[in-house]
Amino acid sequence: MSIEQRKQPRLRVLLKGRIHFNNNSSSIDCLVRDMSPQGARLMLSETATLPEKFDLYIPQKERTYRASLRWRREDGIGVTFDGGETATPDAAPDLTVSALLRRVGELEAENASLKRRLADMIAAAASANFD
The missing domain is CATH 1.20.5 (Single alpha-helices involved in coiled-coils or other helix-helix interfaces)
Incomplete structure (x- = not known):
């Protein structure tokens, strides 16, 4: 049984996302599966090597989050959002x-x-x- 280390629980979501890195010259599609104001769990269809920091764009929210890679598993990655107030995902649409x-x-x-x-x-x- 694992111990929950997050400050806020992640809500289950199913959102399309796009990871941008290398000064926006490279990008990868992803699915955002769990999300909180501090981070998210992403599912990737490609097994690409990602940098430690990248931008995560979520079209449905019309938001880009600066993200830091925290963990990697075969079925996805975990990220935390950098930037405090600018990374709050539940802003009024x-x-x-x-x-x-x-x-x-x-x-x-x-x-x-x-x-x-x-x-x-x-x-x-x-x-x-x-x-």
Whole structure:
């Protein structure tokens, strides 16, 4: 049985994230699985070597957190957020009409992109079956 060492418990979430490093010249997609104001647990699809410090961008929150790598396991990594008040993840969202319309537009564009990728994959699978 492990002893909880966090100051605040992490809440279970499922958010898309992107890790940026090497002066934003490198990036990796990730899933944010647990999150608190002090840190998060991230799932990575790639087994890349990450630096000790990097930026974590979460599009749904429209926030970038400066993160420090704390632990690494086969199924993910744990990070703490640097920067005190600027890293608080539960800030009030922008609910203005223009912000909501912008967000709807972003989601529609992402949905269209995913539909195109799915159609391309289906077409590639169909052509592979005929070869």
